[in-house]
Amino acid sequence: MQRISPRIARTIVSSLTKTSRRHTFTTFAANPSLQKQPQKTIPCEFSKWASLGFYRSSSFASGFTPLQRKSLDSIMDVERAKHNSPEVLASVWDDYHIGRGHIGASMKAQLYRLLEQRASDCRYFVIPLWKGSGYSTMFAQVQLPHIIFTGLEDYKARGTQAAPYFTVTFYTEFAESKDMVLIRGDVVFTSKLTDSEAEWLMETTQSFYLNDSRYKLVERFNKETRNFEFKDVLRALNMPIL
Numbered sequence: 001m002q003r004i005s006p007r008i009a010r011t012i013v014s015s016l017t018k019t020s021r022r023h024t025f026t027t028f029a030a031n032p033s034l035q036k037q038p039q040k041t042i043p044c045e046f047s048k049w050a051s052l053g054f055y056r057s058s059s060f061a062s063g064f065t066p067l068q069r070k071s072l073d074s075i076m077d078v079e080r081a082k083h084n085s086p087e088v089l090a091s092v093w094d095d096y097h098i099g100r101g102h103i104g105a106s107m108k109a110q111l112y113r114l115l116e117q118r119a120s121d122c123r124y125f126v127i128p129l130w131k132g133s134g135y136s137t138m139f140a141q142v143q144l145p146h147i148i149f150t151g152l153e154d155y156k157a158r159g160t161q162a163a164p165y166f167t168v169t170f171y172t173e174f175a176e177s178k179d180m181v182l183i184r185g186d187v188v189f190t191s192k193l194t195d196s197e198a199e200w201l202m203e204t205t206q207s208f209y210l211n212d213s214r215y216k217l218v219e220r221f222n223k224e225t226r227n228f229e230f231k232d233v234l235r236a237l238n239m240p241i242l
Contacts, residue, residue, distance in 0.1 A: 069145075072171045072182070086178040093182055103185030103199050109175040111210055116144050118209050122222040126152060126230065127204055128239055129197060135239060137230075138165070140205050145170040149201055151192070165192040168202050204237070 072078055076096075081089055090106040097104030107115075119142040127149075128135040137152040147168040154162040166189075171182040187198045208214040214236055220228045231241045 069169060070184070072173050075184075078173060081174075082177065086174070086180045089174070089178065090180060090182075097184065101187040101190055101195065103183075103187075103195060103202065105183040105185070105199075105202070106180050107183060107206075109172075109179045109181055112170060112172065112175065112181040115142075115206065115209050118215060118218070119144050122209075122215075122218045125205065125208060125218050125221055126233065127201060127208075128230075128234060128237065129193075129201060130239060131197075134242060135234075138201060140201075142205070142209065145172070147202070147205060149193075149198075149205075163188070165189050166198045166201060208236075 076093075084092075086106075093106060094104045123142050125140045125142070127138045127140055129138050138149050139152045139155045141148045148164045149166040149168075150162045150164045166185065166187050168183060168185045171184070174180050174182065183202070185198055185202050187193050187195060193201070208218050217228070217232055217236065234241050
């Protein structure tokens with residue numbers, strides 16, 4: 001369980017803004033000992049994936065090297081998918097990613113453009129992740145088309161060399177034709193996050209960027225760090241202040 005004070009927030013943002021104009025994320029390889037996962041029965045219907053030309057492999061997400069972007073056409077047959085409705089495509093995309101350390105989601109193109117606009121101005125935020133009787137604070141770097149999450153304590157100790165726990169990639173190939181953006185999440189360290197925790201992190205982070213009231217806290221963290229109070233984030237999420 002961690003607390004974050006205005007002083008720590010200022011230190012983090014200060015260290016980031018020194019290189020923010022030319023900032024690029026670093027690619028990390030996961031610990032090989034974490035890459036061996038037991039084979040699981042993959043849920044959902046293979047026939048639905050096949051209808052859209054999805055390319056299913058048997059490997060799990062652990063060991064994924066973030067930001068060596070996995071192209072959309074390596075996951076699915078983009079040309080074939082063009083002939084399906086947004087509803088069908090979103091449903092199959094979500095089902096395809098269930099389990100194995102992957103998460104599938106989608107959003108309206110208009111919301112993605114708002115996220116993109118706000119993220120370009122405020123790239124960093126902190127999210128409390130509830131675990132047991134307390135919370136673990138996660139540090140989010142939002143540099144679209146990616147979001148990277150790592151533990152705040154790891155980031156404070158290692159800076160940009162801190163290994164990510166969870167990465168999110170946005171695919172805009174259908175933004176114009178279907179008014180939708182596909183989202184893929186990859187849990188890098190399954191020892192750090194469960195699929196459900198990663199999904200919650202992804203959705204909660206988006207809510208802080210897309211909800212006008214919550215976005216004020218993101219702006220404060222990035223631009224007015226002296227006035228940032230982590231307890232305000234806890235209140236927004238109805239979490240107890242420990």
